[in-house]
Amino acid sequence: MIDRLIKEINKKQNPTVIGLDPRLEIIPTFIKEEYFEKYGKTPKAVGKIFYRFNKEIIDSIYDIVPAVKPQIAMYEQYGPEGVESYIRTTEYAKEKGIMVIGDIKRGDITSTAEAYAEGHIGKVEIEEKSQDIYNQDAITLNPYLGFDSIEPYVKYCKKYDKGLFILVKTSNPNSGEIQDLETNEGKLYEKVGRLVTKWGEELIGESGYSQIGAVVGATHPEQAKELRKIMPNTYFLVPGYGAQGGKAEDLKAYFNKDGLGAIINSSRGIIAAYLKEENRSRFSEHEFSLAAREAALCMKEDLQKNLF
Numbered sequence: 001m002i003d004r005l006i007k008e009i010n011k012k013q014n015p016t017v018i019g020l021d022p023r024l025e026i027i028p029t030f031i032k033e034e035y036f037e038k039y040g041k042t043p044k045a046v047g048k049i050f051y052r053f054n055k056e057i058i059d060s061i062y063d064i065v066p067a068v069k070p071q072i073a074m075y076e077q078y079g080p081e082g083v084e085s086y087i088r089t090t091e092y093a094k095e096k097g098i099m100v101i102g103d104i105k106r107g108d109i110t111s112t113a114e115a116y117a118e119g120h121i122g123k124v125e126i127e128e129k130s131q132d133i134y135n136q137d138a139i140t141l142n143p144y145l146g147f148d149s150i151e152p153y154v155k156y157c158k159k160y161d162k163g164l165f166i167l168v169k170t171s172n173p174n175s176g177e178i179q180d181l182e183t184n185e186g187k188l189y190e191k192v193g194r195l196v197t198k199w200g201e202e203l204i205g206e207s208g209y210s211q212i213g214a215v216v217g218a219t220h221p222e223q224a225k226e227l228r229k230i231m232p233n234t235y236f237l238v239p240g241y242g243a244q245g246g247k248a249e250d251l252k253a254y255f256n257k258d259g260l261g262a263i264i265n266s267s268r269g270i271i272a273a274y275l276k277e278e279n280r281s282r283f284s285e286h287e288f289s290l291a292a293r294e295a296a297l298c299m300k301e302d303l304q305k306n307l308f
């Protein structure tokens, strides 16, 4: 998976991933009206609305961006119809040749992790067929339960060429409360970084990077510098650019000298670009996907200018 991702990043000359985090308040009114009229104000309508919105976003960016990262909470909150919308979205992204990082942030004991792993990055046996239900190339995981909660996923990474991005230093303001605690081996996030590196050693691909990556927030460049040293073969998924205040000029430390090693995420900054103050007079709500494309190209340019 990591070799495929790097190939896409190189091909598109763009180390970014667009977050597909739909919320009703950012969806254009004309889309909401269409489906609310047909299905009433129901979870079914919301599922259709999200898919319609995502499909147009994917159509507008699939040729310039290597991957999308749908955040499953936005869909799960609407029950089965929301989850169906998530699955249709990942299916469509794959159809358009764009990679999918499923932001599912799971973490549980081995027996439960087995089910999560089989369902999300393995194949489930139904009707004598094995099926990849969620169409994800990689997923995010929470490592707080230790290696026996991660191991079940590793098996499927090997078997089906999938990847993991494990939370090491998250972007949120309170991340330090636990992640920055001092241990006898440095800060906790450094210790977790070393563990993730060790877990990934047996999954290093041709590119020299492991299929087991790490999540390192764009809002913590100082910590990223330390982690980059500890984790030379680990790819960083870097959320927090844009809406959370992460700036391109701070992101150099997340990359290795080879110009690889990190993929930067932006969700609201791209998919809700048409709602930005400066864009309101330039794009109508019918042009939300044009605004998203322009924002994705701006992000690419911003990174290229400041990083390489």
Ligand SMILES: O=C(O)c1cc(=O)[nH]c(=O)n1[C@@H]1O[C@H](COP(=O)(O)O)[C@@H](O)[C@H]1O
Residues within 6 Å of the ligand: 019, 021, 071, 103, 140, 169, 170, 171, 172, 215, 216, 217, 239, 240, 241, 242, 243, 244, 265, 266, 267, 268, 269
């Ligand atoms: O794993 C993640 O993707 C993640 C980790 C983290 O430390 N911080 C973080 O913001 N995220 C996710 O990245 C996305 C950020 O969205 P925006 O702030 O809108 O760009 C959301 O889907 C978050 O759930």
